[in-house]
Amino acid sequence: MSLTYDPDTGLAPLEFAVTKNLAAKSPAERAELLAKPAFGTTFTDHMVHICWSLEHGWHRPSVLPYGKLSLDPAAAVLHYGQEIFEGIKAYRHADGSIHTFRPDQNGRRLQRSARRLALPELPVEHFIQSLREIIAVDGEWVPSGDDQSLYLRPFMFAREAFLGVRPAHKVAYYVIASPVGAYFKGGAKPVSIWLSEEYSRAGKGGTGAAKTGGNYAASLLPQAEAYEEGCDQVVFLDQDRNVEELGGMNVVFVYKDGTIVTPQSDSILEGITRDSLLQLAIDRGHKVVGRAISIDEWRQGVASGDIVEVFACGTAAVVAPIGELKGRDFIDEQPLGSLALSLREELTDIQYGRREDRHGWMLRLDA
Template identity: 65%
Template sequence: MTALEFSVEKNPAARSETERAEILENPGFGNFFTDHMVTIDWSVDAGWHNPAVVPYGPLLMDPASSVLHYGQEIFEGLKAYRHADGSIWTFRPEKNGERLNRSARRLALPELPVEDFVESIRALVRADSDWVPAEPDTCLYLRPFMIANESFLGVRAAQSVRYLVIASPAGSYFSGGVAPVKIWLSTQYSRAGRGGTGAAKCGGNYAASLLPQQEAAANGCAQVMFLDGETGTRIDELGGMNVFFVRSDKTIVTPELTGSILEGVTRDSIIELARDRGYTVEERAITIDEWRAGDADGTITEVFACGTAAVITPIGQLKAEGFTIGREDATPGELTMSLREELTDIQYGRREDTRGWLVRLDK
């Protein structure tokens, strides 16, 4: 099957080289956007059509668009990396495309062929290649998303949809170096429940996490951890990251995919890297009591979270009402940092990609 061919409309108001250089000097995360974006339309009658790279700008949307009323939307997140020779690559984009389609099925949206997903990323990066920063640990963050834009207030799946990709240059996530974070255990709120949208990457999941995240910040924590919605005993995931537990017997445990946990691309990659090192990786239920006991007797030696933005983040302490796990002065675990180094070395081309995970975008 042939991927879509994208027309290109150059942005007449594109930023100058000087303006772009000033932004890339300190881009932060999600603060600035490139000169172009990708759009593809879909309708019941025509399927996917009108693939285009167009100037970045506001969307014209009818107030009755169904996404505004019923939240029928999904999104993805991945990165473009500039290697030392100037070439631009991304990491396992087909996995993001497959996950987008799983999310689409759950939200009653049309599936976009994976080859078209990858080509949409390539089309935007080619148009805005000068926006991919070259400093260490920087990248161009890519945000594909799909919205239902049919003007209709009836409660049914929309018959008109738009897929878009925007991009934002991102600086180093840990400007002061990687340090263990403190996280807050939410006992009042659940991230997802059985049969819900927990495994889909949709905005509603993140909106529901914002109030618990405020609670975490009020307790001096950077992230919030959720328990399962049924028993309130099993560890689910963080607000936007999966979690791993390293045991003293060379076993690594991560919560199994139950349908309420997002299947992270970084999570999947870590499992493969760890198994290649000889570690036993168990995908199973792990309770908060098991974590408490393992921390107390030393059988759980490291805990870390992972996701696209931060890659791998060591967890130093969990705070909850009535107890804490870990130490406030914890240092990053040896395996945590070693896996992080291996993964980022592959992504930035500093280590050979023996698994075919990298896809070139600039040619």
């Protein structure tokens, strides 16, 4: 691993203490687990940990055996939900090298989330180094099959034992990793979406733009409702009945004139996968617009033929064409175009090293 002093930021790399897992999986055990990776159920042998305190700042960086955490029952995260996380993947290229996709953007988004949740901001350089550190010990866990990758989950939480309502003075940052295949069963096939009109995932001035557990907890009940209705995912509206996002993905609309529209507000998480897909669409000559789009415009646009394609996108699933929108008293079949899957192919080709990386999005982690 080549890490040097960065003159632009004044930051030197952290000195990680590494403790190897003596009970690490054997090559045969690892190969068996990598044969059919399921999303978020199997984890690698190690994890990264960095402490933060009001007194000492970021300190004690380490790589440890993957294992259970010990928390005081009064830890602030258990009572006030002061917690954030990220999702990013490591990809095995044909030559065996390991790369990740736009990690600087994930690092900056983690900082924005931290700011909103009154948590310390981890420098982007240290965020990227934490990804390199886990790959340095668990690089063999990056699978090489079609649509497979190593999903990296950086997360940060308040661990101070204190029941007062204020920002915690002690915080923990971790990175764990899980080999994964396709997020949805059957791969990038059209999904059905349940329209939640009773519940909201976020409100104006709330935490919708932060990647924090509370937003996802708020989506679980309506997501369960979606499953009961035979749908794969749930879509939320804001107080003005404008489309926000799915439980864990952004939404994109393609109009018949080639214009691409994506919902934009301060209560929507900025999607790195979405922004990358939109850039690829711009490269092809498409006009991209970020604005409010109401549920009525969505339904009427599909009915009239003005909207010719709708898809969802995110780190885990990459792209999922939307084939059906279902509500209490309606079922709208969605038009299926070719743009979503074409953009998905281009993006994943870049991520897996099969196509030129014109925008410099990829970063090698094992060098």
